[in-house]
Amino acid sequence: MRTLIRGGQIVTATDRYAGDILIEDGVIRTIGQSLDATADHHIDAKGRLILPGGVDVHTHLDMPFGGSNSSDDFETGTVAAAFGGTTSIVDFAIQYRGESLTEALDHWHRRAEGKAVIDYGFHMIMSDVNPQSLADMDRMVNEGVTSFKLFMAYPGVFMLDDASIFRAMLRTGENGGLIAMHAENGGVIDVLVQRALAQGHTAPRYHALTRPSLAEGEATHRAIALAQMAHVPVYIVHLTAKEALDAVRQARDLGVAAYAETCPQYLFLSYDNYEEPGFEGAKYVMSPPLRPKDHQDELWKGLGSGDLQVVSTDHCPFCMKEQKELGRDDFSKIPNGAPGIETRMTLVYDGGVRAGRIDLNRFVEITSTGPAKLFGLFPRKGTIAPGSDADLVIWNPDASAVLSQKTLHMNVDYNPYEGRRVQGVPEIVLSRGEVIVQDGALHARPGRGRFLRRGPSGPRIM
Numbered sequence: 001m002r003t004l005i006r007g008g009q010i011v012t013a014t015d016r017y018a019g020d021i022l023i024e025d026g027v028i029r030t031i032g033q034s035l036d037a038t039a040d041h042h043i044d045a046k047g048r049l050i051l052p053g054g055v056d057v058h059t060h061l062d063m064p065f066g067g068s069n070s071s072d073d074f075e076t077g078t079v080a081a082a083f084g085g086t087t088s089i090v091d092f093a094i095q096y097r098g099e100s101l102t103e104a105l106d107h108w109h110r111r112a113e114g115k116a117v118i119d120y121g122f123h124m125i126m127s128d129v130n131p132q133s134l135a136d137m138d139r140m141v142n143e144g145v146t147s148f149k150l151f152m153a154y155p156g157v158f159m160l161d162d163a164s165i166f167r168a169m170l171r172t173g174e175n176g177g178l179i180a181m182h183a184e185n186g187g188v189i190d191v192l193v194q195r196a197l198a199q200g201h202t203a204p205r206y207h208a209l210t211r212p213s214l215a216e217g218e219a220t221h222r223a224i225a226l227a228q229m230a231h232v233p234v235y236i237v238h239l240t241a242k243e244a245l246d247a248v249r250q251a252r253d254l255g256v257a258a259y260a261e262t263c264p265q266y267l268f269l270s271y272d273n274y275e276e277p278g279f280e281g282a283k284y285v286m287s288p289p290l291r292p293k294d295h296q297d298e299l300w301k302g303l304g305s306g307d308l309q310v311v312s313t314d315h316c317p318f319c320m321k322e323q324k325e326l327g328r329d330d331f332s333k334i335p336n337g338a339p340g341i342e343t344r345m346t347l348v349y350d351g352g353v354r355a356g357r358i359d360l361n362r363f364v365e366i367t368s369t370g371p372a373k374l375f376g377l378f379p380r381k382g383t384i385a386p387g388s389d390a391d392l393v394i395w396n397p398d399a400s401a402v403l404s405q406k407t408l409h410m411n412v413d414y415n416p417y418e419g420r421r422v423q424g425v426p427e428i429v430l431s432r433g434e435v436i437v438q439d440g441a442l443h444a445r446p447g448r449g450r451f452l453r454r455g456p457s458g459p460r461i462m
């Protein structure tokens with residue numbers, strides 16, 4: 001099966017040029033100008049950009065939480081990702097206490113199989129660091145699960161003490177994996193939460209008021225220091241705060257292998273959203289929380305300067321009805337997380353490229369190439385080059401859309417960006433050479449997505 005895409009502007013993390021792309025059996029075969037080739041299928045990309053498919057390395061599909069699950073499973077979540085121009089995800093498998101990493105991975109394979117419409121990999125969340133799970137980390141790396149998320153927050157559930165974190169880091173330093181860290185000081189937060197509840201403060205905004213940005217800054221600094229002592233690279237997930245960015249920047253200036261992502265919600269939403277009337281603030285309950293607006297400019301600067309390398313989503317949707325509602329009388333019972341898998345690319349293009357904060361190459365770098373490199377998927381994913389998977393997005397930079405829960409595909413009853421107009425949208429999406437989205441319709445069957453066996457993490461300093 002051969003597909004020829006003609007007439008578009010090919011954009012990678014480093015280049016922009018007019019070119020045709022010949023795809024054969026799901027892989028990019030040739031790139032050239034006025035290619036002399038025959039094909040079974042033709043796509044006219046005149047006036048459009050051709051981007052590498054988005055790579056979202058932070059999703060929680062079908063994630064169990066307090067008796068229910070995040071509302072997108074691997075089918076609805078990957079369909080939404082595809083509509084948004086994302087063609088690979090890396091989701092988080094969870095090892096619960098008392099469980100082995102192998103059992104946890106099996107569970108997540110079963111969740112995804114037969115459902116995913118795009119390719120997917122897994123990180124492993126470790127909540128039980130013991131001699132067996134440390135040994136199993138090597139096995140995970142051999143099976144293509146080459147990154148491990150550890151938590152410095154959520155006491156009693158996921159939180160690890162520094163000794164356990166350090167043990168896991170030492171092991172990762174030997175097996176070529178990457179530590180992904182949820183950096184918030186869980187002990188401090190727990191005290192603040194109990195105090196707020198004892199004072200009768202139950203509204204959603206207290207979720208943010210009990211998770212200060214300094215608790216994120218302190219934990220980020222500690223995570224990096226622990227990683228330095230263990231001689232292992234560390235990747236800070238969902239970074240939100242100036243204090244945390246300062247810790248990453250200072251480490252990187254000293255040549256330490258510290259990396260970090262932020263997410264669209266921290267670039268476009270703010271603490272003010274928690275002040276929306278009634279229980280509406282629950283829509284934005286996530287950890288770390290949204291910050292006051294002045295943090296946004298710092299995050300954009302970090303993305304421009306390279307101190308932040310990735311924009312992922314932390315897609316973890318819960319419906320207001322029956323899920324977020326669980327915390328109506330107690331903010332600490334509101335399921336943590338928000339939807340975003342479908343809106344990442346268009347939000348970052350509109351608010352980043354169109355607003356003049358980053359250029360087009362940097363947009364590709366932070367939404368596709370960078371995450372693919374850091375998480376062992378490059379050059380199979382994350383770029384447009386002969387031999388790479390033909391995961392491509394035909395992007396219309398002139399078309400606009402109004403984001404709304406009614407028209408988006410995520411399985412959740414609200415959208416945090418409801419009514420926001422964005423310019424620059426994906427028009428045609430290809431995964432391994434197959435058109436999976438065109439003319440606003442899905443052309444992919446559940447289960448076509450393949451498990452991505454990832455390699456070790458890429459270059460140590462980006």
Ligand code: URP
Binds near residue numbers: 285286288314316
């Ligand atoms: O609130 C969030 N971020 N929910 C998902 C779990 C996590 O910590 O990433």
Ligand code: ZN
Binds near residue numbers: 182237238287
């Ligand atoms: Zn987290």
Ligand code: ZN
Binds near residue numbers: 316
């Ligand atoms: Zn997360």
